[in-house]
Amino acid sequence: MAKRNLKNAVVVITGATSGIGRATALAFADKGAHLVLAARKQDKLDDIQDACIERGGLANTIQTDVTNGASVKYLAEHAAQLGGGRINVWVNNAGVGAVGDFLDTPLEAHEKVIRTNLLGYLYGAHAALPFFVEQGEGVLINNISFGAWFPAPFAAAYSASKYGLEGFSQALRGELFRWPGIRICDVYPAFVNTPGISDNAANYTGRNLGKPGLAIEPEKVADAMVSLAQNPRDHLMVGLTAHATRVAHAVSPNLTRSLAARFADLFLGIRPEQTPTSGGLFEAGPGNRTTGADPRQRQALRFAGAALAVGGLAYLLTRPPVRQSQLARKVF
Template sequence: MNKYTNTKDKQSMKGKTVVITGASGGAGRAIAVEFARAGAKLVLAGRRSMALEEVVEECNETGAESAVAITTDVTDAAAVLLLAKTAFEIYGRIDVWVNNAGILAAGSFTDTPIEILDQVIKTNLMGYLHGAHAVLPYFIGQQRGILINNISIGGWFPVPYATGYSASKFGLRGFSEALRGELTKWPEIYVCDAFPAFLDTPGIRHAANFTGRYLKPAPPVYDPRKLAVAIVKLAHNPKPSVTIGSIATFLRLSHFLFPALSRNITAKVIESYLKVADHVPLTNGNVFRPLKYGSGVYGGWSRFSPPSRRKTATVLLFTSAAALFLLKMTRR
């Protein structure tokens, strides 16, 4: 029997220790608060010390058994090892580790400086490997543990003009698959991947931007708490992967069935948007150092995006879906 199908239906998070990277804002903060509601012991990691302390306070007020902050840059393997060691020393065990820290760089491949692409890979891919490498010895010592990788639909669906991001997310999917193969001898150690659709977080406001145009997520954007609920459910009932949001399911299926067509439509939609978007200065964003703003859960996209643009993007998305469906019918 597959070990992912042989789990208890429900179990409390009370008494369980959960480590979350990238917890100082956005999806990471939402995940931390959701685990706090479940009564977990929390170790929250990120680059922004003051923002982490705010999240610790919120989690303690929300119902966490205990919560501590440890300033950590996931690109530093030694710092991540220290994070795991400190978490274990504080609570005596680590039950769940959530790899979540991530960054974005937008721009054509040749216009994006190579040092920016390097740092995207170091954060989004190597940061997750650092987390897994640090926590697995504790899981193996305990003979149990759950590693959850928040990957995004970008792990299935390529994003033109964000090639470093796509490379990191596709790489994470391969990493998880390979690691599951190695861990079959430990039936109570799980590797779970989450693939959310576009989320209403501050993340894109923090992005490195070499397009020279104002960036915004493609609608529809989802409440980050939808992802947070799904992550906590994975901690209750581990599964190899879960897709969050109907649009994520559609994008995953469309690329599986028609990779070239879906990829090319996406490129055209992005190019069309960049032609009309407002001009902005080029920026490294938060790639090399954290930014002071945007430590909340939400980015404001669902409230402040102009309705006309939301409608246009949604029409484009579902027109693409219809085109894929009709093409499939004509090929039968």
């Protein structure tokens, strides 16, 4: 099948100012797409707009809060107006996280994660699909992550949102069988080197989470997004970890969950203390970087992470808990 030409294609990207969203905007700009970029802060949007134009793309920006359905609907209507009535590709990418014991994490933080990661994608699909149906074609790309099948202990709302997105995409894909030209594409990145955890995520663990170590670069996920726009398919995993955890969880979900929980507990037990923070959960932070750590720092973290994995996996299942969560204190 021939790849679709993205020259002048109208591409909407949410969460476009940092991390995967920023890398994706630049990747589509390289293809000459007409970009409509959305995020919460206008100054950050201005920055990525300039960067995309420098790369050869036509870029417009619309300040958008994806937790507000009316705001997302306006984004779609304005994008279609800019595109002469059409939207070719819609990338649901905006996402947030909150790390911490379930009971130590404020309820409003859990709600914000669900509203952004799950309802934000639902709002995006609900806004874009009427244009796709009218056109008889269109590509909706959902950036889900391998968290769709791999549980994230100490990030319960994040897991709920990702598991929910998997079901949402599957149901929507089935419902749209009457429009074969409309494609729902899901991308599942492994750990990605973005500012997402270290800088932007809410952190209620009381521990410094550090920078991402064993992680793929956001440009690799961006390339996957472009690939899906050119040659749509239902699922695309990015990174070895995504493939490995998919197999591991399918073979032994209980063991996988136990390993994930104990590794997270061990990791948090050795991290330095830090004052809890809501990060960029409720208000976008000032940064507009694509990556979370420089190459030299990441190389050191790779070695450290590999050493920790090799030395720790052998006894993780029998080691007593390093930390005692609030949930454990209340139950036991």
